[in-house]
Amino acid sequence: MKKSISNDLIDLQGYICLELEKLDGLGHFKQDDWIREEGGGGRTNTILNGKIIEKGGVAFSEVYGNVTPEMKNQLGIDGSSFFATGLSIVLHPKSPHIPIIHMNIRFFEFDNKNYWFGGGIDLTPHYVIPYNAAIFHNDLKNICDTYSLEFYQKFKSWADDYFFNAHRCETRGIGGIFFDHLSHKSTLLPKETLFEFCMELGKAFPKIYKKQVELGKNIEISEINRTWQQLRRGRYVEFNLVHDRGTKFGLISGGRTESILLSMPPTANWVYGYQAFENSAEQETLDWLRKDVDWLSFMNN
Amino acid sequence: MKKSISNDLIDLQGYICLELEKLDGLGHFKQDDWIREEGGGGRTNTILNGKIIEKGGVAFSEVYGNVTPEMKNQLGIDGSSFFATGLSIVLHPKSPHIPIIHMNIRFFEFDNKNYWFGGGIDLTPHYVIPYNAAIFHNDLKNICDTYSLEFYQKFKSWADDYFFNAHRCETRGIGGIFFDHLSHKSTLLPKETLFEFCMELGKAFPKIYKKQVELGKNIEISEINRTWQQLRRGRYVEFNLVHDRGTKFGLISGGRTESILLSMPPTANWVYGYQAFENSAEQETLDWLRKDVDWLSFMNN
Numbered sequence: 251m252k253k254s255i256s257n258d259l260i261d262l263q264g265y266i267c268l269e270l271e272k273l274d275g276l277g278h279f280k281q282d283d284w285i286r287e288e289g290g291g292g293r294t295n296t297i298l299n300g301k302i303i304e305k306g307g308v309a310f311s312e313v314y315g316n317v318t319p320e321m322k323n324q325l326g327i328d329g330s331s332f333f334a335t336g337l338s339i340v341l342h343p344k345s346p347h348i349p350i351i352h353m354n355i356r357f358f359e360f361d362n363k364n365y366w367f368g369g370g371i372d373l374t375p376h377y378v379i380p381y382n383a384a385i386f387h388n389d390l391k392n393i394c395d396t397y398s399l400e401f402y403q404k405f406k407s408w409a410d411d412y413f414f415n416a417h418r419c420e421t422r423g424i425g426g427i428f429f430d431h432l433s434h435k436s437t438l439l440p441k442e443t444l445f446e447f448c449m450e451l452g453k454a455f456p457k458i459y460k461k462q463v464e465l466g467k468n469i470e471i472s473e474i475n476r477t478w479q480q481l482r483r484g485r486y487v488e489f490n491l492v493h494d495r496g497t498k499f500g501l502i503s504g505g506r507t508e509s510i511l512l513s514m515p516p517t518a519n520w521v522y523g524y525q526a527f528e529n530s531a532e533q534e535t536l537d538w539l540r541k542d543v544d545w546l547s548f549m550n551n
Numbered sequence: 552m553k554k555s556i557s558n559d560l561i562d563l564q565g566y567i568c569l570e571l572e573k574l575d576g577l578g579h580f581k582q583d584d585w586i587r588e589e590g591g592g593g594r595t596n597t598i599l600n601g602k603i604i605e606k607g608g609v610a611f612s613e614v615y616g617n618v619t620p621e622m623k624n625q626l627g628i629d630g631s632s633f634f635a636t637g638l639s640i641v642l643h644p645k646s647p648h649i650p651i652i653h654m655n656i657r658f659f660e661f662d663n664k665n666y667w668f669g670g671g672i673d674l675t676p677h678y679v680i681p682y683n684a685a686i687f688h689n690d691l692k693n694i695c696d697t698y699s700l701e702f703y704q705k706f707k708s709w710a711d712d713y714f715f716n717a718h719r720c721e722t723r724g725i726g727g728i729f730f731d732h733l734s735h736k737s738t739l740l741p742k743e744t745l746f747e748f749c750m751e752l753g754k755a756f757p758k759i760y761k762k763q764v765e766l767g768k769n770i771e772i773s774e775i776n777r778t779w780q781q782l783r784r785g786r787y788v789e790f791n792l793v794h795d796r797g798t799k800f801g802l803i804s805g806g807r808t809e810s811i812l813l814s815m816p817p818t819a820n821w822v823y824g825y826q827a828f829e830n831s832a833e834q835e836t837l838d839w840l841r842k843d844v845d846w847l848s849f850m851n852n
Contacts, residue, residue, distance in 0.1 A: 282824060296823045307823065417802040417811075484815070491792035492802055501718040501793055510718075514785070514821035521817075522597045522608065523583060523809050 255357050255445060256312045256335045260293065262355075262452045263310045263337055267295050269456035270308070270341070273463060276301035279308065284506060289315040294509050298516075302348065302463055306341035307512035317360070320503045324495070329360025336369075337452065340513040341459065346479035347466035349375035349382075349423065350486060352513070353455050354496070355448045367444050368430035371451060371458065372409050374423030376475075376482045377531055378538040380548035382465050383424040387545040389458045390427050390451075397439065397447045405429045410541040415489045420539035422489045478532050480519035487518050556658050556746060557613045557636045561594065563656075563753045564611045564638055568596050570757035571609070571642070574764060577602035580609065585807060590616040595810050599817075603649065603764055607642035608813035618661070621804045625796070630661025637670075638753065641814040642760065647780035648767035650676035650683075650724065651787060652760050653814070655797070656749045668745050669731035672752060673710050674763065675724030677776075677783045678832055679839040681849035683766050684725040688846040690759045691728050691752075698740065698748045706730045711842040716790045721840035723790045779833050781820035788819050 267279040277300020285291040292311030297303050312335040317327060336356035343350065355369040373386050387406070394401035405427035413422040432444050439447075490497050490513050500510040526532035568580045578601020586592040593612030598604050613636040618628060637657035644651065656670040674687050688707070695702035706728035714723040733745050740748075791798050791814050801811040827833035 294823070298823075305821075305823075417808045480818070487788060487819075488792060488812075491789060492799070498793070507718045508824050511789075511821065512823055516822075517781070517818065517820050518788075519818050520606075520812065520815035522595070522599075522606075522813055 251441070252333050252335070252357070252359050258445075258449060259312075259335055259337045259355065259357075259452075260310050262449065263293065263295065263308055266337075266339065266452065266456055267297075267308050270297065270303065270306070270459075273456060273460050274300035274302045277303055277306075284509075286311075286313050286506070289313060292506070292509060294512065296512065300344075302343055302345070302467065304342050304344040305516035307339065307509075309338045309509050309512055311336055311506075311509065318503065320499070324499050324503075325358070327358075327360060327364065329362045329364060331361045333359045338509075338512070339455065342483070342515045343463070343466075345466055345469070345471060346376040346475040346482075347469040347471065348463050349373045349466070350483075350515075351459050351462070353452070355452055357445070357448075365433055365441065366430070366436075367432040367448055369448055369451065370405065370409060370426060370428035371455060372413055372423060372426030372428065373462065374482070374486060375462075375535070376479045378424055378535045379465075380538070380545065382462060383538075383543075383545040384548040385461055385465070386424070386426065386458065388549060389454065389461070391546065393447070393450055393454055394427065396450070397443065398437065401429075401447075402427065407542070412495075413489065414541065415485060415493060417492065418485060418488065420485075420536065421541060422486065422539075424538070424543070424545060425541075474532070477519070480517060481521060481524060483515035483518040484520045486513075486515055490514070552742070553634050553636070553658070553660050559746075559750060560636055560638045560656065560658075560753075561611050563750065564594065564596065564609055567638075567640065567753065567757055568598075568609050571598065571604070571607070571760075574757060574761050575601035575603045578604055578607075585810075587612075587614050587807070590614060593807070593810060595813065597813065601645075603644055603646070603768065605643050605645040606817035608640065608810075610639045610810050610813055612637055612639075612807075612810065619804060621800070625800050625804075626659070628659075628661060628665065630663045630665060632662045634660045639810075639813070640756065643784070643816045644764070644767075646767060646770070646772060647677040647776040647783075648770040648772065650674045650763050650767070651784075651816075652763070654753070654756050656753055658746070658749075666734055666742065667731070667737075668733040668749055670749055670752065671706065671710060671727060671729035672756060672759065673714055673724060673727030673729065675783070675787060676763075677780045677836070679725055679836045680766075681839070681846065683763060684839075684844075684846040685849040686762055686766070687725070687727065687759065689850060690755065690762070692847065694748070694751055694755055695728065697751070698744065699738065702730075702748075703728065708843070713796075714790065715842065716786060716794060718793065719786060719789065721786075721837065722842060723787065723840075725839070725844070725846060726842075775833070778820070781818060782822060782825060784816035784819040785821045787814075787816055791815070 277297045279295040290313035294309045314333040339353040359365040391402040409425040409428035578598040580596040591614035615634040640654040660666040692703040710726040710729035
C-alpha cells in the first residue's frame, strides 16, 4: 500500500498545483526533481511572483532507509528501517489581506509494520478577522466530521498547541487542524479510511484557500499594512526556525535544506520593540493570537 | 568584584555607542532600560537608519536569581544561585560591502564562587575579501597575544566551530574569536586579567569595525549586490535561530525576547534554490565560507 500512497500524493501534488495556478491567474509552478543519496527523493514545485501568490511551494517527497538514532529519539520508534512519504505546502501571498497557508500530509511506515499518518492545514492571517477564521475552521470541521465527530475538536486543540510561538507568547496564526500518529491502533479506523481522510483534506485545500483569497483580495493595501506584513513574516520565520519540530528535525537530521526551508517567506523584517497603536487592526490581530479561541462561534457575525 | 564588572560594562556600552555614532555620522542610539521581574535588568541601545548602520544594537544586561533546571542542563553548573552580566553587539550595515559584526562579553558567577568569562568578536562579510579578513583577524590576534600566545589560535578555531551553519554546510562568515568558561582554573590567569582581556576587546571594537567600514564604504553597490545582501541576511537569521546556543537558550529559558532578537537583520530574503553564477563574487564568497582558513596568511596580498 505504501507505494500507492506515494503515487496518490504525487497525483495530489499535480492537482493542487494546477488548481493554485488557476486561482493565481498568472504564476506557474516550476518543477524540481531531486534524488536522496540514502534512498528516495522528491519533487519540489515552486511558484514565484504570481498575481496572488508571491512565493509558494508544494513539495512531495518519498524517502526510506535505516532508522537513525535521531529518528529513534525524536519519533520514539523501534523499527530498524523506515519509509516516509509526504506532501507539504506553504503559500505566502502578495497581499497582507490574504493569509499565509500551510498544509502537510505525511505517512510513516516501519519494517515492523507499524505506521502512522500525520498532517493538517493551518492559517496565518496577517490580519485576523474572526468571520474569515470561522469560514476556514468550518471547512475543516466539515471534513473532519465525515470521519469522526471527535476529530475536529481534538485536532483543533492540537494545532493551537503546536503552532505556538512560545517566546512571543502568541499563536502563529488562527490555527486549524494538526494531527500525528494516526493509525488503526490510535483511532480504530482502518488504514485506508485514515488515508482517505488525508486525501480529502488535500483535495479540499485549493477550495479552502480560494475562499480566503476571495475574502481578502480586493481590500486596499496601505503602507502600514505592508510594514505589518513584513513583521508578521518575521514571526513566521521565528516560529519555523525556533519551534517547528518538523523543520528542526529535518535540518538536524540532514534533510534537504532547500525543500525544508521552502516555508520561508520571500522577505521578512524585524524592528526592535515594535508597538502596535492602541485599537488598531494590528493590535486587534495581536489580541487574537491566542489558544482556545472558538472560531466557529463567529460564523454568524 | 561582580558589581564593578557590571559597572565597567555599562561604561563600555556608553563608550562604544559614542564611538559608533561618530563612525556613522548620522544615526543616534536610542536607550531602552528594562527590569527583569526575577532580578536585574538591562539597557538596550538601538540605532536605526544611520548613514553606515542600517540597524544595530548594543545591549547590556545584569541578571541574577536561582539556577533553573534549563541552566543546569545547558550550562552544566552546580551552583544554586547565579549572577550574569554581559554586553552584546550586532550591527547590520546598509552597504553589502561592509560586513555584519557581532561582539559579546559575558560574565557568570555562582553562589559557590565558581565563575567564568565568555565572549568574542566575529565578522560576517556579505562579500568575503581575504585581505580584509586578514586585517580583522590580525587586530584580534594582537589583542590575544598580549594575554596569552595560545589564545588566538584556540579562540579562532572555537569561532570556526561555533559559527557554523551546519544545515547549509557553511560558516556564518569569516569567524573571529570565540571563548567560553575562561577562569583562573582553565587559563591560570587571574580573574582581573581575564576581565581586562574582555575589556580590551570591547574598547578595541569600534576601531576594529571602523577599519572594515573604511575598506568597504566607497565601493559602488549594484542590484545583484543588494539581492545578495538580503540572502546573506537570511542565512544570518538561520544561524541565529537554528544553531546559536546563546539565542536558543535565551528564548527557551524565558529571556527578554526583544533584546535577544536584536541580532535579527532589518530585512532578509529567501529564494528557493538560489544559484550563484560561476566565478562570480557571490560564488567566491560561498567558497570561502569554510572552517580552518588561515586568514592571517592573506595579510600581504
